Amino acid sequence: MGARRPSPAMRAMRERVLSTAKRVRVLLLSGLVLLAIVGASSAWADEFATLLSDLAGASFADKEKAVIALGRLGDERAVAVLTALKDGRLIKAPDGRILVSDAARLTDPITGTSVSGVAADDAERIRLNNRLRGTIEGALGELTLFSSDPAARLAAAQDALRHPSADQAALLERAIAAEQDTAIKAAMQQSLLASHLVAGSKAEKLAAVRALGGTTDPQIKNLLDQFRAAPDIDRDLRQAADSALASIQNRLRLVGLAASLFEGVSLGSVLLLAAIGLAITFGVMGVINMAHGEMIMLGAYAAYVCQQLFRAFLPPGWIDAYLVLAVPVAFIFTAGVGVLLERSVIRFLYGRPLETLLATWGASLILQQAVRSVFGSPNREVANPTWMTGGFDPIGGFTITWNRLAIIVFCLIVLGVLALILNRTSFGLHMRAVTQNRAMASVMGIRSARIDALTFGLGSGVAGMAGVALSQIGNVSPNLGTIYIVDSFLVVVFGGVGNLMGTLVGALSLGIANKFLEPVAGAILGKIVVLVAIILFIQRRPRGLFALKGRTAEAEA
Amino acid sequence: MVKEIWHAVIAAAVIAGVPMAATAQSGGTIKIGVLHSLSGTMAISETTLKDTILMMVDDMNKKGGLLGKKVEAAVVDPASNWPLFAEKARDLLSKEKVAAVFGCWTSVSRKSVLPVFEELNGLLFYPVQYEGEESSKNVFYTGAAPNQQAIPAVEYLMDNEGGAAKRWVLEGTDYVYPRTTNKILEAFLKSKGVAPEDIKINYTPFGHSDWQTEVAAIKSFASAGKKTAVVSTINGDANVPFYKELANAGIKASDIPVVAFSVGEEELAGIDTKNLVGHLAAWNYFQSVKNPTNEAFIKQWHDFIKNPKRVTNDPMEAHYIGFKMWEQAVRQAGTTDVDAVRQAMYGQKVKAPSGLVAVMNTNHHLSKPVMIGEIQANGQFDIVWQTKEAIKADAWSPYLPEDKGKIADWTYPWVCGNCTAPKYAD
Numbered sequence: 001m002g003a004r005r006p007s008p009a010m011r012a013m014r015e016r017v018l019s020t021a022k023r024v025r026v027l028l029l030s031g032l033v034l035l036a037i038v039g040a041s042s043a044w045a046d047e048f049a050t051l052l053s054d055l056a057g058a059s060f061a062d063k064e065k066a067v068i069a070l071g072r073l074g075d076e077r078a079v080a081v082l083t084a085l086k087d088g089r090l091i092k093a094p095d096g097r098i099l100v101s102d103a104a105r106l107t108d109p110i111t112g113t114s115v116s117g118v119a120a121d122d123a124e125r126i127r128l129n130n131r132l133r134g135t136i137e138g139a140l141g142e143l144t145l146f147s148s149d150p151a152a153r154l155a156a157a158q159d160a161l162r163h164p165s166a167d168q169a170a171l172l173e174r175a176i177a178a179e180q181d182t183a184i185k186a187a188m189q190q191s192l193l194a195s196h197l198v199a200g201s202k203a204e205k206l207a208a209v210r211a212l213g214g215t216t217d218p219q220i221k222n223l224l225d226q227f228r229a230a231p232d233i234d235r236d237l238r239q240a241a242d243s244a245l246a247s248i249q250n251r252l253r254l255v256g257l258a259a260s261l262f263e264g265v266s267l268g269s270v271l272l273l274a275a276i277g278l279a280i281t282f283g284v285m286g287v288i289n290m291a292h293g294e295m296i297m298l299g300a301y302a303a304y305v306c307q308q309l310f311r312a313f314l315p316p317g318w319i320d321a322y323l324v325l326a327v328p329v330a331f332i333f334t335a336g337v338g339v340l341l342e343r344s345v346i347r348f349l350y351g352r353p354l355e356t357l358l359a360t361w362g363a364s365l366i367l368q369q370a371v372r373s374v375f376g377s378p379n380r381e382v383a384n385p386t387w388m389t390g391g392f393d394p395i396g397g398f399t400i401t402w403n404r405l406a407i408i409v410f411c412l413i414v415l416g417v418l419a420l421i422l423n424r425t426s427f428g429l430h431m432r433a434v435t436q437n438r439a440m441a442s443v444m445g446i447r448s449a450r451i452d453a454l455t456f457g458l459g460s461g462v463a464g465m466a467g468v469a470l471s472q473i474g475n476v477s478p479n480l481g482t483i484y485i486v487d488s489f490l491v492v493v494f495g496g497v498g499n500l501m502g503t504l505v506g507a508l509s510l511g512i513a514n515k516f517l518e519p520v521a522g523a524i525l526g527k528i529v530v531l532v533a534i535i536l537f538i539q540r541r542p543r544g545l546f547a548l549k550g551r552t553a554e555a556e557a
Numbered sequence: 558m559v560k561e562i563w564h565a566v567i568a569a570a571v572i573a574g575v576p577m578a579a580t581a582q583s584g585g586t587i588k589i590g591v592l593h594s595l596s597g598t599m600a601i602s603e604t605t606l607k608d609t610i611l612m613m614v615d616d617m618n619k620k621g622g623l624l625g626k627k628v629e630a631a632v633v634d635p636a637s638n639w640p641l642f643a644e645k646a647r648d649l650l651s652k653e654k655v656a657a658v659f660g661c662w663t664s665v666s667r668k669s670v671l672p673v674f675e676e677l678n679g680l681l682f683y684p685v686q687y688e689g690e691e692s693s694k695n696v697f698y699t700g701a702a703p704n705q706q707a708i709p710a711v712e713y714l715m716d717n718e719g720g721a722a723k724r725w726v727l728e729g730t731d732y733v734y735p736r737t738t739n740k741i742l743e744a745f746l747k748s749k750g751v752a753p754e755d756i757k758i759n760y761t762p763f764g765h766s767d768w769q770t771e772v773a774a775i776k777s778f779a780s781a782g783k784k785t786a787v788v789s790t791i792n793g794d795a796n797v798p799f800y801k802e803l804a805n806a807g808i809k810a811s812d813i814p815v816v817a818f819s820v821g822e823e824e825l826a827g828i829d830t831k832n833l834v835g836h837l838a839a840w841n842y843f844q845s846v847k848n849p850t851n852e853a854f855i856k857q858w859h860d861f862i863k864n865p866k867r868v869t870n871d872p873m874e875a876h877y878i879g880f881k882m883w884e885q886a887v888r889q890a891g892t893t894d895v896d897a898v899r900q901a902m903y904g905q906k907v908k909a910p911s912g913l914v915a916v917m918n919t920n921h922h923l924s925k926p927v928m929i930g931e932i933q934a935n936g937q938f939d940i941v942w943q944t945k946e947a948i949k950a951d952a953w954s955p956y957l958p959e960d961k962g963k964i965a966d967w968t969y970p971w972v973c974g975n976c977t978a979p980k981y982a983d
Binding site for chain 1: 601731760761766770771774794797802804807809810811812826939
């Protein structure tokens with residue numbers, strides 16, 4: 001019973017500020033605590049407790065020994081300790097006890113009871129390095145193969161692939177016998193085969209080689225490579241390994257192609273998002289808007305501000321939803337800035353492209369410096385929400401990351417909604433009317449000045465939303481816009497001015513071309529090749545991929 | 558109207574660009590120049606260094622100044638524009654008549670001002686880790702040379718404690734610092750018996766933002782069975798998307814550790830580090846170092862900048878050391894005359910926030926300790942390894958065949974930054 005309150009008592013003693021009556025009680029209590037601890041440790045916690053204190057040892061080598069021993073101990077409590085150590089949550093209290101810290105709570109891993117009264121500042125976090133981290137993962141893998149959490153079991157089964165051994169094979173066989181879930185069982189089976197490859201009889205090895213030939217996992221290919229390269233390898237085994245490797249090689253080539261395609265679509269979607277807003281302000285209205293990049297930047301900062309607001313005012317669980325607020329906020333804010341810019345500057349400059357260019361460039365400098373003054377010049381941290389962190393491996397061999405997938409989907413939604421606005425609403429109709437023939441539109445009763453402002457606002461707002469998306473994969477800094485402005489113009493010009501479809505096709509083809517060139521030519525040369533190709537293309541077709549035909553085009557020229 | 562707007566734009570740019578160019582003429586003052594970009598791509602890193610020097614000046618004036626005079630900082634903004642660096646340096650030296658200049662970040666900006674400093678016999682304190690291969694009479698290099706950062710970091714990763722890496726990816730931004738550093742590292746790795754097919758070198762442009770292909774390539778290079786490590790000389794803005802892609806692609810530090818030479822506390826402030834724990838950086842100083850000098854340095858910084866959340870980093874420490882050494886050298890020489898101060902600089906010792914004493918050598922480079930830090934979830938570094946004593950910087954790398962026998966020594970009989978034989982032979 002007394003074990004529940006050991007450390008307030010101890011701290012109270014240290015501080016020596018208690019009244020005598022209290023002090024007597026404290027002494028009694030701490031005596032009880034000591035008795036409880038001594039009794040417990042002599043009964044069942046001897047080795048565990050010793051190993052625990054070894055974890056706080058001076059050298060990384062000592063710690064490593066303790067981790068391995070803890071893993072071998074087979075003690076349930078070791079899982080919590082090792083997980084905490086791996087996450088940097090294992091601390092050493094000033095009185096030498098090792099405690100697990102969880103958000104606001106401290107737990108004594110020996111007794112499993114919570115501890116209070118140890119100030120976080122006094123406690124020393126137990127440090128580790130990458131080698132130790134690997135050891136912990138190995139030890140945890142052995143412990144969690146039998147965990148009650150299916151996700152942990154799956155992770156352990158996959159992890160086992162990385163250090164195949166005879167010990168491991170025995171462990172896996174036991175785990176497979178106990179496993180109910182077919183997916184986890186398959187993963188365990190694969191790791192077991194890998195273990196057989198390293199340490200098994202010839203028949204087992206042969207069966208393992210044949211079975212492993214059907215995968216696309218680079219780790220398995222690598223295991224087979226090593227297996228094949230062994231000097232004392234049997235002839236049958238060598239032949240089997242050769243054919244298995246050949247089939248893996250073929251499959252990996254296809255996977256590589258699929259990966260390049262996805263990467264290309266992903267880059268294309270980023271380019272598209274950056275360029276859609278410009279497709280409206282430049283493509284539809286004909287304003288050479290050099291401040292377009294800064295609208296993207298303002299959108300990214302809007303995402304940052306939303307994130308900070310969520311962190312400051314809402315419970316921690318809500319933070320994953322901040323993007324839901326950030327998208328409309330960014331749209332409204334940047335659209336407002338866009339309308340302001342159009343009303344105060346651009347409307348006086350219609351039909352004078354050079355002056356528009358200079359004025360909007362000036363506006364972009366002012367916006368950059370304004371952001372620098374408000375937020376400072378260092379980058380701001382915008383975190384991916386949990387549901388956009390990490391990725392998944394659809395066929396083995398390449399990872400699709402959630403944030404990239406989310407951006408592709410988001411980009412298509414934005415494009416779709418925009419197409420609907422342009423083609424199905426009266427605002428869209430007015431907008432097209434004004435840009436095609438301003439005088440006639442005015443005569444028909446359309447307030448062209450108002451439409452101009454709203455169109456520019458729409459383009460800017462879309463750029464702002466792009467900024468929210470880009471904050472998920474890159475920097476949030478005052479220079480964010482300058483990175484994307486050139487690419488945006490490239491996409492719009494290449495796709496064909498005044499045409500959303502052209503922008504879509506232009507962005508995707510640039511993205512895919514870039515990604516297929518990059519592995520061959522390198523990032524720098526790849527970019528140059530694409531740029532030269534576009535210049536040549538524009539020479540042949542000055543109006544881009546999808547040129548507008550007829551009077552509209554003449555009027556714009 | 559257009560004209561008015563244009564004027565307004567120019568005015569805004571001018572106001573923004575030159576916030577505090579000094580006006581007062583020196584009577585009882587000593588002027589120093591601060592040549593750091595306050596706008597453009599490098600503003601991210603360099604603004605903090607300007608503030609560091611202003612903090613040091615402020616502190617010195619509070620303690621009664623130097624040689625009985627007040628010290629005044631002339632701050633100019635070269636706007637991340639390399640030719641403008643040379644122009645502003647000329648202004649500082651010939652118009653403002655500054656006694657010393659603290660400035661530059663990128664190697665290309667340093668190369669751009671070098672002829673100006675040599676022509677006008679100025680004094681430049683350069684605070685950033687760099688590729689070496691240089692020793693000018695008019696520059697004191699207070700950042701790390703390759704043998705104080707890159708080589709020890711690679712040695713650590715080769716070691717059992719660092720994971721015993723056998724395969725290497727040298728990933729860099731395409732300009733002089735990464736190219737030279739990687740050339741040295743490649744020669745070093747080969748001298749340690751690493752096979753050429755186990756080294757992969759890749760360059761990306763400045764501000765590279767789409768890292769999918771590179772990260773996938775690193776992943777597949779690493780799946781070849783041998784323990785793989787990545788040495789990153791990626792600079793500036795490209796780091797955030799790189800680390801984000803790395804984290805999302807599921808590359809853990811225990812599988813493929815990345816050691817960076819240009820990522821410090823300031824850069825980490827812009828990244829969510831939860832998924833980067835365990836990746837490494839090599840510097841001569843980390844904010845998390847525990848000693849009284851560092852505590853005082855951090856407190857001084859927080860008091861000056863009035864924001865307890867701002868971090869300190871290695872180039873700031875280098876400026877701290879450089880400024881203190883200059884101050885000591887001026888006191889010792891009794892004058893701010895460049896030649897006298899330069900002679901007094903040799904052998905100056907400063908108790909550095911890194912915990913050891915930094916010493917200025919006659920090759921114009923420092924002796925400093927080397928530390929390897931691990932990124933933590935709170936954006937700070939845990940030091941996992943460090944040298945017991947200060948390491949003397951080599952201006953010329955012994956691993957490059959073209960540098961064989963080159964000596965940098967500005968004292969008699971050598972008096973030269975790039976010679977194979979002493980200038981004054983008996």
